[in-house]
Amino acid sequence: xxxxxxxxLCTLDFGPILRSLFPNASPALAEALVDIIxxxxxxxxxxxxxxxxxxxxxxxxxxxxxxxxxxxxGGRFGLGQTVADVAKLLTKEFVTPYGADKxxxxxxxxxxxxxxxxxxxxxxFTANMVGVDLNIGLFYILSIxxxxxxxxxxxxxxxxNKYALLGAFRSVAQLVSYEVPMVISLxxxxxxxxxxxxxxxxxxxxxxxxxxxPVSALIFYISALAETGRTPFDLLExxxxxxxxFHVEYGGMKFGMFFLAEFVSTLFMSAxxxxxxxxxxxxxxxxxxxxxxxxxxxxxxxxxxxxxxxFVFIWVRATFPRVRIDQMLNFNWKFLVPLVLVLILSTALxxxxxxxxxxxxxxxxxxxxxxxxxxxxxxxxxxxxxRRNAAARGVAKPEESMRVQAGALVExxxxxxxxxxxxxxxxxxxxxxxxxxx
Amino acid sequence: MQIVFIIxxxxxxxxxxxxxxxxxxxxAALYMMLSFLGVAVLxxxxxxxxxxxxxxxxxxxxxxxxxxxxxxxxxRLMQATEPAFNSQWQWGGVASMLLFVLFVTVISQVFVxxxxxxxxxxxxxxxEAIRNSVVDLGVSFVSADQYVxxxxxxxxxxxxxxxxxxxxxxxxxxxxxxxxxxxxxVVESAEMExxxxxxxxxxxxxxxxxxxxx
Amino acid sequence: MLSxxxxxxxxxxxxxxxxAAPIIIQWILSPKKPNxxxxxxxxxxxxxxxxxxxxxxxxxxxxxxxxxxxxxxxVFLFPIAAAYGQxxxxxxxxxxxxxxxxxxxxxxxxxxxxxxxx
Numbered sequence: 122x123x124x125x126x127x128x129x130l131c132t133l134d135f136g137p138i139l140r141s142l143f144p145n146a147s148p149a150l151a152e153a154l155v156d157i158i159x160x161x162x163x164x165x166x167x168x169x170x171x172x173x174x175x176x177x178x179x180x181x182x183x184x185x186x187x188x189x190x191x192x193x194x195g196g197r198f199g200l201g202q203t204v205a206d207v208a209k210l211l212t213k214e215f216v217t218p219y220g221a222d223k224x225x226x227x228x229x230x231x232x233x234x235x236x237x238x239x240x241x242x243x244x245x246f247t248a249n250m251v252g253v254d255l256n257i258g259l260f261y262i263l264s265i266x267x268x269x270x271x272x273x274x275x276x277x278x279x280x281x282n283k284y285a286l287l288g289a290f291r292s293v294a295q296l297v298s299y300e301v302p303m304v305i306s307l308x309x310x311x312x313x314x315x316x317x318x319x320x321x322x323x324x325x326x327x328x329x330x331x332x333x334x335p336v337s338a339l340i341f342y343i344s345a346l347a348e349t350g351r352t353p354f355d356l357l358e359x360x361x362x363x364x365x366x367f368h369v370e371y372g373g374m375k376f377g378m379f380f381l382a383e384f385v386s387t388l389f390m391s392a393x394x395x396x397x398x399x400x401x402x403x404x405x406x407x408x409x410x411x412x413x414x415x416x417x418x419x420x421x422x423x424x425x426x427x428x429x430x431x432f433v434f435i436w437v438r439a440t441f442p443r444v445r446i447d448q449m450l451n452f453n454w455k456f457l458v459p460l461v462l463v464l465i466l467s468t469a470l471x472x473x474x475x476x477x478x479x480x481x482x483x484x485x486x487x488x489x490x491x492x493x494x495x496x497x498x499x500x501x502x503x504x505x506x507x508r509r510n511a512a513a514r515g516v517a518k519p520e521e522s523m524r525v526q527a528g529a530l531v532e533x534x535x536x537x538x539x540x541x542x543x544x545x546x547x548x549x550x551x552x553x554x555x556x557x558x559x
Numbered sequence: 560m561q562i563v564f565i566i567x568x569x570x571x572x573x574x575x576x577x578x579x580x581x582x583x584x585x586x587a588a589l590y591m592m593l594s595f596l597g598v599a600v601l602x603x604x605x606x607x608x609x610x611x612x613x614x615x616x617x618x619x620x621x622x623x624x625x626x627x628x629x630x631x632x633x634x635r636l637m638q639a640t641e642p643a644f645n646s647q648w649q650w651g652g653v654a655s656m657l658l659f660v661l662f663v664t665v666i667s668q669v670f671v672x673x674x675x676x677x678x679x680x681x682x683x684x685x686x687e688a689i690r691n692s693v694v695d696l697g698v699s700f701v702s703a704d705q706y707v708x709x710x711x712x713x714x715x716x717x718x719x720x721x722x723x724x725x726x727x728x729x730x731x732x733x734x735x736x737x738x739x740x741x742x743x744x745v746v747e748s749a750e751m752e753x754x755x756x757x758x759x760x761x762x763x764x765x766x767x768x769x770x771x772x773x
Numbered sequence: 774m775l776s777x778x779x780x781x782x783x784x785x786x787x788x789x790x791x792x793a794a795p796i797i798i799q800w801i802l803s804p805k806k807p808n809x810x811x812x813x814x815x816x817x818x819x820x821x822x823x824x825x826x827x828x829x830x831x832x833x834x835x836x837x838x839x840x841x842x843x844x845x846x847x848v849f850l851f852p853i854a855a856a857y858g859q860x861x862x863x864x865x866x867x868x869x870x871x872x873x874x875x876x877x878x879x880x881x882x883x884x885x886x887x888x889x890x891x
Contacts, residue, residue, distance in 0.1 A: 609852070617844055620844070621840055621841040693855055695856075697853040697855050700852060700853055701868055710867065714849075714870075715874060717846060717874075718874050721878040722881055725887045728835055729885060
């Protein structure tokens with residue numbers, strides 16, 4: 122019903138409709154006005170969906186922890202809870218700390234929301250509904266998320282507070298460290314799709330890249346968890362530990378802006394994962410069996426995939442305890458980065474076997490098999506190596522970690538008693554989640 | 560387009576001047592970031608989105624953070640008010656004037672700046688060619704007849720920079736840390752001896768208790 | 774390309790409105806009664822001791838440094854990855870050599886203990 126159809130539902134190309142709203146404008150001005158409408162739509166969508174996302178997160182985590190979650194405000198399901206929270210935040214006083222640097226203190230919340238919103242400019246919601254299909258789409262996204270790191274330093278330094286500054290340093294160290302595996306693991310889908318544009322990567326997937334390069338997907342997912350500051354890497358804002366880290370001196374809506382930026386970037390990372398590794402707006406089964414997908418179905422698929430990945434983000438938060446900063450940085454530099462370098466090397470060499478040949482279906486098939494095989498090899502090799510490392514460090518590790526914590530000589534006898542070997546690090550890093558004792 | 564260029568250049572120049580003359584060191588670093596942003600926008604206006612994104616990623620995302628960390632390492636930042644006065648400003652002024660004259664001469668040889676002449680600037684490239692420019696760049700990095708030697712030398716340079724920086728910045732292992740490690744080992748071996756004694760004592764107890772229980 | 778970047782430029786120009794709106798609403802609605810106790814910086818409920826100056830660990834700087842090197846490496850690798858369809862075998866070998874050289878850098882940093890958090 123949608124082949125060669127001009128029906129808006131089939132193409133979701135609002136361009137002609139929008140341009141017809143401005144019949145008297147010159148083409149350049151009409152384009153600019155259409156752009157402005159799309160910018161306002163995307164940004165408003167992002168801001169409003171956060172209200173739903175916060176409610177969703179609280180409900181889902183509550184159910185996973187065997188309780189109900191908000192159920193008082195706004196009906197049986199607590200739908201008005203976030204609205205009430207926003208209203209509360211809107212009436213708080215601006216308590217600017219004494220001696221704060223006004224420029225840095227005030228710019229930080231603006232800038233962090235701006236960078237979170239700017240990334241959405243290249244996200245394809247359907248084949249046609251994309252802000253702008255930059256030919257360097259993925260690279261643009263990485264540079265914008267790089268700029269958002271600077272905001273943390275502004276916030277931490279601008280608060281004139283030792284703890285905010287310390288929290289900002291640690292946050293920046295975490296974000297900067299985990300950008301390396303993110304950037305290099307995103308090279309893998311680019312090599313496979315031969316293009317950096319998100320539309321191009323979504324279109325080039327014969328089967329979703331999750332099933333072709335699962336190790337790259339996993340590394341990207343872990344780095345996205347760390348980049349957005351979600352559990353298990355959320356010591357940036359661990360309420361129970363360092364109060365609130367770099368945004369301790371912010372109240373009301375300025376804090377709300379940091380909170381909002383975290384949710385918007387988490388949603389964006391889910392959308393990015395869905396586009397790059399799950400095929401984004403494409404409904405491949407429909408395309409294989411029935412034909413071209415109507416655009417409204419593409420939009421639905423995009424949202425389904427994006428929320429499925431977002432659900433996994435929430436699931437991970439409900440399940441894992443928080444890691445310590447030295448564990449986190451060691452994990453990054455001593456496991457993820459070498460793994461991702463091996464991965465990119467193998468992808469580059471394996472794909473080199475397939476360069477310059479005709480793209481027949483046999484070619485696609487063998488390419489997928491080769492990449493999948495090498496990925497599974499690398500993944501299992503990495504797990505075996507990690508287990509062997511952990512076993513070799515087995516008993517020695519707790520004393521080492523105690524040395525890290527105390528930073529001083531161990532005084533006197535072992536305080537945990539003589540029969541407690543191997544259980545020393547049970548209580549480190551576990552806060553909100555139920556500890557799992559084996 | 561012209562007005563945007565003028566505004567962006569003015570902002571970049573202002574930020575550059577503030578970087579070197581602002582009394583507050585942290586503000587100077589922030590102005591430096593603003594000037595990087597201005598340069599990125601200028602790259603964008605030259606239709607080179609890849610260079611603009613590179614500027615954001617590397618300069619603002621990495622080098623600015625490095626500079627701010629370096630500032631915080633070397634001085635008590637909160638009261639940093641530096642007199643931003645260089646006593647050799649006359650020579651600096653002469654050198655920058657000479658450089659400016661040199662740049663204008665060279666550029667006007669290549670781009671004839673005459674608004675009345677058609678095609679005074681290079682004609683704009685086709686949109687397709689610009690879209691493909693990143694791919695062409697990639698090919699040129701590794702083609703045997705293009706820039707592969709420079710590319711590999713760049714990687715060696717990066718390696719050398721990394722090694723050098725680690726040698727310079729690595730915290731030295733002081734002698735008393737060695738002593739500390741030795742003392743810890745001594746204490747641990749003392750603990751292990753104490754445990755052995757305890758275990759032996761516990762093993763003895765049941766055997767002693769049994770005759771008492773009869 | 775310029776129309777693409779024009780969109781980004783418009784986005785950049787319009788995006789301050791979205792964080793500004795809630796903050797301005799709060800500024801209108803909120804009480805404004807500053808006093809010395811409220812405005813003092815937070816230090817777990819006690820008076821702030823000493824200047825707000827922290828001992829800066831060199832380790833932060835080293836992580837940022839290694840990140841810069843890997844960032845520049847990634848910037849080189851992105852166009853090569855996008856151009857993968859047109860590369861010869863020699864080119865792929867050159868890319869592999871590039872990656873191996875930088876992995877050597879990481880190995881050196883690891884061996885010299887530059888990656889320890891302490």
